[in-house]
Amino acid sequence: MLDKPETETLEIFIMGKKYEVPRGLTIMKAMEYSGYQYIRGVGCRGGFCGACSTIYRLEGDYKLHTDLACQTTVQDGMYLTQLPFTPAGRKQYDLEELEISNNPLLDLYPELARCVSCNTCTKTCPQDLEVMDFVNEAIRGNVKEVAELSFDCIQCGLCAARCPAEIPHHHVGQLARRIYGRYQAPESEHLKERVEEINNGVFDDELEELVNLPEEELRERYENREIES
Amino acid sequence: MRTGKLNRNDSAEEDPYSESMRESIKKVEETREERLEKEVDMMDPDERDEVLNNFHPDYKEEGMRSLKVGPNRGDEMPLELADLLEAYPAVDPSEVDLTKVDYEVDVLVIGGGGAGTVASLWAIKEGIDPEDVLIATKLRHGDANSMMAQGGIQAADRENDSPAAHFLDVIGGGHFANKPELARALAKDAPEILNWHEDLGVMYDKNEDGSMKTLHGGGTSRKRLHSAKDYTGMELMRTIRDEARNRDVPVVEFSPAVELLTDSDGTITGALLYNLETDQYYVVRAKSVVMATGGFGRLHIQEFPTTNHYGATADGLVMAYRAGANLLDMDSVQYHPTGAAFPEQIVGLLVTEKVRGSGAIPVNREGDAFVYNLEPRDVEAGALIRECYGRNNGVETPTGMKGVWLDTPMIDILHGEGTFEDNLAYIHRLYTRFRIDPTEDPLLVFPTLHYQNGGIEINDEGRTAVEGLFAGGEVEGGVHGKNRLMGNSLLDYNVFGKRAGIAAAKRARETGWGELTLDHAKKYTDQLDNAGVDEKRKSPMLVPEYRGEETLSRSIDVL
Amino acid sequence: MRDIAYYPGCSLKEAAKSFEDSALKVSEEMGVNLKELSRWNCCGTVYSLTDDNLMKQLGPIRNLIRARDEGSDELYTLCSMCDNTLKRANSLVRGEEDKRDKINNFMDQENDYEGSVEVHHYLELLRDDLGWGEVRDRVVNPLEGLNVAPYYGCMLTRPKEIGLDDPHDPTVFDELVESLGGTPVDFPYETECCGSYNTVDNEEMVLNKTQTITAGAKKSGADVIITACPLCHFNLDSRQSDLLEVAPNHKPVPVIYFTQLMAIAFGYPEVNKFAEHAIDPREVLELKTKAGSER
Numbered sequence A: 001m002l003d004k005p006e007t008e009t010l011e012i013f014i015m016g017k018k019y020e021v022p023r024g025l026t027i028m029k030a031m032e033y034s035g036y037q038y039i040r041g042v043g044c045r046g047g048f049c050g051a052c053s054t055i056y057r058l059e060g061d062y063k064l065h066t067d068l069a070c071q072t073t074v075q076d077g078m079y080l081t082q083l084p085f086t087p088a089g090r091k092q093y094d095l096e097e098l099e100i101s102n103n104p105l106l107d108l109y110p111e112l113a114r115c116v117s118c119n120t121c122t123k124t125c126p127q128d129l130e131v132m133d134f135v136n137e138a139i140r141g142n143v144k145e146v147a148e149l150s151f152d153c154i155q156c157g158l159c160a161a162r163c164p165a166e167i168p169h170h171h172v173g174q175l176a177r178r179i180y181g182r183y184q185a186p187e188s189e190h191l192k193e194r195v196e197e198i199n200n201g202v203f204d205d206e207l208e209e210l211v212n213l214p215e216e217e218l219r220e221r222y223e224n225r226e227i228e229s
Numbered sequence B: 001m002r003t004g005k006l007n008r009n010d011s012a013e014e015d016p017y018s019e020s021m022r023e024s025i026k027k028v029e030e031t032r033e034e035r036l037e038k039e040v041d042m043m044d045p046d047e048r049d050e051v052l053n054n055f056h057p058d059y060k061e062e063g064m065r066s067l068k069v070g071p072n073r074g075d076e077m078p079l080e081l082a083d084l085l086e087a088y089p090a091v092d093p094s095e096v097d098l099t100k101v102d103y104e105v106d107v108l109v110i111g112g113g114g115a116g117t118v119a120s121l122w123a124i125k126e127g128i129d130p131e132d133v134l135i136a137t138k139l140r141h142g143d144a145n146s147m148m149a150q151g152g153i154q155a156a157d158r159e160n161d162s163p164a165a166h167f168l169d170v171i172g173g174g175h176f177a178n179k180p181e182l183a184r185a186l187a188k189d190a191p192e193i194l195n196w197h198e199d200l201g202v203m204y205d206k207n208e209d210g211s212m213k214t215l216h217g218g219g220t221s222r223k224r225l226h227s228a229k230d231y232t233g234m235e236l237m238r239t240i241r242d243e244a245r246n247r248d249v250p251v252v253e254f255s256p257a258v259e260l261l262t263d264s265d266g267t268i269t270g271a272l273l274y275n276l277e278t279d280q281y282y283v284v285r286a287k288s289v290v291m292a293t294g295g296f297g298r299l300h301i302q303e304f305p306t307t308n309h310y311g312a313t314a315d316g317l318v319m320a321y322r323a324g325a326n327l328l329d330m331d332s333v334q335y336h337p338t339g340a341a342f343p344e345q346i347v348g349l350l351v352t353e354k355v356r357g358s359g360a361i362p363v364n365r366e367g368d369a370f371v372y373n374l375e376p377r378d379v380e381a382g383a384l385i386r387e388c389y390g391r392n393n394g395v396e397t398p399t400g401m402k403g404v405w406l407d408t409p410m411i412d413i414l415h416g417e418g419t420f421e422d423n424l425a426y427i428h429r430l431y432t433r434f435r436i437d438p439t440e441d442p443l444l445v446f447p448t449l450h451y452q453n454g455g456i457e458i459n460d461e462g463r464t465a466v467e468g469l470f471a472g473g474e475v476e477g478g479v480h481g482k483n484r485l486m487g488n489s490l491l492d493y494n495v496f497g498k499r500a501g502i503a504a505a506k507r508a509r510e511t512g513w514g515e516l517t518l519d520h521a522k523k524y525t526d527q528l529d530n531a532g533v534d535e536k537r538k539s540p541m542l543v544p545e546y547r548g549e550e551t552l553s554r555s556i557d558v559l
Numbered sequence C: 001m002r003d004i005a006y007y008p009g010c011s012l013k014e015a016a017k018s019f020e021d022s023a024l025k026v027s028e029e030m031g032v033n034l035k036e037l038s039r040w041n042c043c044g045t046v047y048s049l050t051d052d053n054l055m056k057q058l059g060p061i062r063n064l065i066r067a068r069d070e071g072s073d074e075l076y077t078l079c080s081m082c083d084n085t086l087k088r089a090n091s092l093v094r095g096e097e098d099k100r101d102k103i104n105n106f107m108d109q110e111n112d113y114e115g116s117v118e119v120h121h122y123l124e125l126l127r128d129d130l131g132w133g134e135v136r137d138r139v140v141n142p143l144e145g146l147n148v149a150p151y152y153g154c155m156l157t158r159p160k161e162i163g164l165d166d167p168h169d170p171t172v173f174d175e176l177v178e179s180l181g182g183t184p185v186d187f188p189y190e191t192e193c194c195g196s197y198n199t200v201d202n203e204e205m206v207l208n209k210t211q212t213i214t215a216g217a218k219k220s221g222a223d224v225i226i227t228a229c230p231l232c233h234f235n236l237d238s239r240q241s242d243l244l245e246v247a248p249n250h251k252p253v254p255v256i257y258f259t260q261l262m263a264i265a266f267g268y269p270e271v272n273k274f275a276e277h278a279i280d281p282r283e284v285l286e287l288k289t290k291a292g293s294e295r
Ligand SMILES: Cc1cc2nc3c(=O)[nH]c(=O)nc-3n(C[C@H](O)[C@H](O)[C@H](O)COP(=O)(O)OP(=O)(O)OC[C@H]3O[C@@H](n4cnc5c(N)ncnc54)[C@H](O)[C@@H]3O)c2cc1C
Pocket: B110, B111, B112, B113, B114, B115, B116, B136, B137, B138, B139, B142, B143, B144, B145, B146, B147, B148, B149, B150, B151, B152, B153, B154, B232, B233, B255, B256, B257, B258, B292, B293, B294, B295, B307, B308, B309, B311, B312, B313, B315, B316, B350, B450, B451, B472, B473, B474, B475, B486, B487, B488, B489, B490, B491, B493, B540, B542
């Protein structure tokens, strides 16, 4: 039941070296087919982790495209290389001590002010996020907007690698989401109440009884439990 | 997607679905209205048994064998796993020098996924200096199944819910095979865990008044599935990873553990790491070791494709088993009912249960619904296999795979336009990349290898039976019995990651470092010799082999 | 209510929030809705003003493209820095064909921009569009007896080609103050530079400038100074309070945005949030105007 590639083949150039691979594979599977065993450049294989950042160009074109090797089909005449790591700087901080009245994003990442609005980051993003927009929201200190616009960021670092202003977009987004979640999102009262009930032992007897119930009785309770519609 | 840039895969305008698939989609469209009106009934217990016995892969005898060596001698388990457990150490004990120690720490955490990261954070909260903790992981920190979870995490925090109701669901879903005290810990700690996440800044989906948005998952009696769009795992993993980075937790990446180290009594005293990039080994001496290596999807049991990350290769089970740990429920494997069956590029990847939870119904080739959308996972998966192979009502793809439709356009019809893209951003993106719009067309799905239900036996503190060894997350067993419910394994890695981290820290405070030997591995090797196991079989596997046959058949080792 | 396209710029969303708040309020009073562009980026001021690198023109031009794409052929600004940056980028596009082509080629995901949008400062709206009569009609608390020093700085009037007034003898602020019933005072440093971005790494220079300008205004009898620039405001206000530490004899003069002055005269002093100013203007305003500064 594993992938059975179709027989038709095409030519790709892995770091400049030519390989013939079946049509219809992802870049990742095509590299494996060609004999590469991944150590770097792979993580989830499902578009979540950003380990498989890839830069490619198509024959006859000048444009450098960026995408995820695990989510992109190989095309004929693809010149590709992976960029599994971007040495973008991340700032240490203590979420509990953060001075959030001002603009914590700009305080920690003053390089944000270097953005020239070239839009390269947005064009680069394999998740198709409005990266430049969230950078600009960050400059204005709009934490919530940054958190929301950057939410689907898989932290691949491709934008940071290509940004002429050397901004570590993904780290800024991460900071904004945590500040938003911690300080700005509305609090969940029912959760806090439940935690208190548990700490006060409200459910202890009931749980103790269930843990010691013979299987038959447990089964009966399970079969007859009430189900919320 | 706003800029519409994602359709980069193939510029062609042609329909990604084949002609015969398109014909079948027409039938699905014709019957959609009826489906919107009338739900399919749940199966009765007899039919469930029949589906499981005849169609669930766990019930296929030729897929299983019993172990000949070790604590679980005589237990049935999948062939692929049995072969790894009964294999010789990948590192020859006589080739390593254990007198030169590279790292000396209080708590060694093996695996930088969810459980490992949580364990390290709680070991620190318990008073261990971050410098005295080490996370050793195979890929990058966070390259893990934990990053991939979509649907959500369970916690009984709403008023109409209670830890007891949660407990009952866990036990019943697990076919009453769970260790009750573990299921209790899971249900009871859940709200506290979510509260911790909130303090760390996790962005759960909420209503404007701050109350949590919750949904049903398969087998739940209350709506208690909490999510962060369909990137729940990513939002949790990246947040706790960020916290670990802020706390300066040391992490060595691309350096998986390949063997545990023990003293002459068999107490765990450290581990041997292997730098995948330089081939060098490192010796770690530790007072406590937390095993957090996750699951085994990449074993491709019975040749199933998998939802799991690249590093899910059962290494932790292998290492712990050699050191004497007992394994529970290894005969049951979770196949997620809805893996992608088309297009070819994404076969096996998960289409979260939240899609069914939001109202999409599985439909066969003729456009008929054939199963209730939220049966327990094993039953639902069995029903899909029955539809394709028992009743021959599946849809065939151009490469010969079979699947059934998941009628995703129902979601926006039921809940309003935009619901799908807002709440299922990952799935939307996954498919639009290949020019399939899940709000327009149904998706073809088939069960995929998803989760290791069983694992290393622990107690409710996260201790294994082997002194000095703790475990949390997918690598351990007993929490979910024979079948884990959706949203309970993100919870598991938090609850037992935390408990294991705390227990490991406590032990580290009370004990010193022990001597470092590989005696246990040598003893195990003797047992393998006696059982006549093939000497070429080595483990742990570390990474799966996906290289092309042509390359492999001509590969030689010159350097 | 008449909608006009409005570009706020970053400062007005942050440190200079009361500039925007007061402007929105007084505009509403005059039947004008400042409709913020739905998407915009930093005008790019620091960079686009300081060198010839075309990359740095992308920010301002992208904003003009967005205004155009939202259907506006006019765009209004409040911050004089942004005003200056946008106008200069616009005139570059209009005047230098080769540079325009390069920029358009680079921005290959946007439709070409040829300079069709007209950028105006809010003061131009008052003077040239609504007219001083409209302003005068809305005054409920004439600023009788209040002496106001109009501080133009560099950005409103220079360079000549894009300035909104005579660079040597600007009058637009004076006309505004008169329309509000106050008295503009003549002072020698009204177009002197405040030190601008030197505030970041040459604080001493900025302190000197601040001293010269504010002391000059005081000497001319000013009760308050008005400005249209968040950076000038920062330098003259915050740096003036720093100055007090090293020069305790300095006699401080509060510095406010011109729209805040309008808000007082129009009867909405509460939008001004004067408590956030380093040199608190409330006392002098209360003494001098009937309205008081906060109701
Ligand atoms: C696609 C997908 C969707 C899911 N959706 C949900 C959901 O909605 N709700 C839910 O509750 N659960 C879900 N799960 C299950 C859940 O995500 C996992 O069970 C859980 O996150 C496991 O956490 P863990 O820390 O135990 O393992 P992991 O997160 O997998 O971490 C284990 C780590 O150990 C590393 N490792 C492996 N071997 C070694 C070694 N030898 N040495 C060092 N490191 C090693 C791995 O590379 C990995 O980084 C999903 C799983 C998948 C794959």
